[in-house]
Amino acid sequence: DGGITQSPKYLFRKEGQNVTLSCEQNLNHDAMYWYRQDPGQGLRLIYYSQIVNDFQKGDIAEGYSVSREKKESFPLTVTSAQKNPTAFYLCASSIEGGISYNEQFFGPGTRLTVL
């Protein structure tokens, strides 16, 4: 089955701890993205990567970090500097980055709750 997997589905962490969310795709897509979804806010872009070993900040990158060491993997770390980390996090990928008509495919999401 081709697609995007995110793990875990639910994640609980104590305030002040860093946490890493996993995102893996086997679609052979070059570009990958992280979005944050909050009720009534839509989806907001955190980071994106158009190709391996390259990534760019999105609209709300503060308090987050990413890496792109492999084409199929794009993990997101929510650091203790993120002031309001409780949210639903969505990972996406597309065939090529920078091609604005390409469809993005989304994973099932990870719901992070910081206690």
Added chain:
Amino acid sequence: AQSVSQHNHHVILSEAASLELGCNYSYGGTVNLFWYVQYPGQHLQLLLKYFSGDPLVKGIKGFEAEFIKSKFSFNLRKPSVQWSDTAEYFCAVNSGYALNFGKGTSLLVTP
């Protein structure tokens, strides 16, 4: 800065009613427009997209949308909704590297 505005945050319709969800964007250049849907408990998935050609685009499950460049609009329509259309709908614009989403419209279809 580019922005996407969805006018209706919550819509409740009876089955067989017609649906129109508004979407406006602010960007003067070439854009590509998308409608995504998020059914309860499921992945966000593409309903339809416009990038060139016929401004009336048809998507899955009987949905269609019309791109009106002069109004910066890309409204989503369906002539007759079903209970299974209950979901959250997102309009999105892409002019470069990533999607810029509206805040979403939550649609509830009652039997």
